Amino acid sequence: MRFVTYAGREGDRAGLLVSQEVYALPPGVRLVDLLGDLPAAGEAALRDPAEVVPLDAVRLRAPIPDPPTVRDFMTFEQHVEGVAKLMGAGVPEQWYAAPAFYFTNPYAVRGPYDDVPVPPGCGVFDFELEVAAVIGRGGRDLSVEEAGGHIAGYLLMNDWSARDIQLDEMEVRLGPVKGKDTATTLGPVLVTxxxxxxxxxxxxxxxxxxxxxxxxxxxxxxxxxMAFSYPQMIAYASRGTEVRAGDVLGSGTCGGGCLAELWGRLGLEAHAPLSPGDTVTITVERLGVQRCRVVEGAEPGADDLRASRRT
Incomplete structure (x- = not known):
């Protein structure tokens, strides 16, 4: 089954996508509340839809517009190798030991056709093609064997990246955080x-x-x-803590799925960074297409953010 969230007259609506029509669930029902049993929700929508609307008549939102958390992993070795070349390095041995991840900003989620602003102060803007799993049932200390049964579905993900800000913050052995928190695009569909x-x-x-x-x-x-599986990712994420329904776990960028990898393999002249007016289109068969236009962002403030040095 394929589910969407769309902008209705009185707020977001969730529904089942069948061919080019959306069979809507009742107003106020969110996909995040149905993730534990999406097949039953889909059958209810087919049997008694609140409305049936043409797909091309609605504006799609992210299927899960407000996830509790968004974790982003690094599971494609080709990508890790290509970006490492940009730093004059190779794939770290530790990368093979466990599926590493960071937390990115759940407040920055955008729909599959929304404009994306350049982050304030960014001069090297990039995209990242990924596929995320969405947790349907929460759990703690899950085994790899258990973890697969906690996946509600999969969706397309673009982890937009301010590369210059990212590199600056990683010099202090933190991040990526600020270099990633302006936009994460999800959708168009959640596929079971x-x-x-x-x-x-x-x-x-x-x-x-x-x-x-x-x-x-x-x-x-x-x-x-992918060099790691989603059950491995979920098991690692749940170690000593919880994963909850609605959590989004990104695969990390696929091979060739960003400009930074291109720069690492072919040099900085291989492609200009993204700038306002550019359109980025990412596609994964069966999961659909995202098409987003890059637009001007806010100017950075003039505040002095520097630390006071000890004398």
């Missing part, structure tokens, strides 16, 4: 695991992933090339 089962391969699914800027393809990969 059973619909993807025929494509199961490796650690994910044998489906193509494509990233383009202004209509020109800049990178491709296959989703199945």
């Amino acid at each position: 695991p059973d619909e993807l089962a025929p494509y199961r391969a490796g650690n994910a699914f044998d489906l193509p992933m494509t990233a383009a800027v202004n209509g020109l393809t800049v990178g491709t990969d296959r989703w199945s090339n």
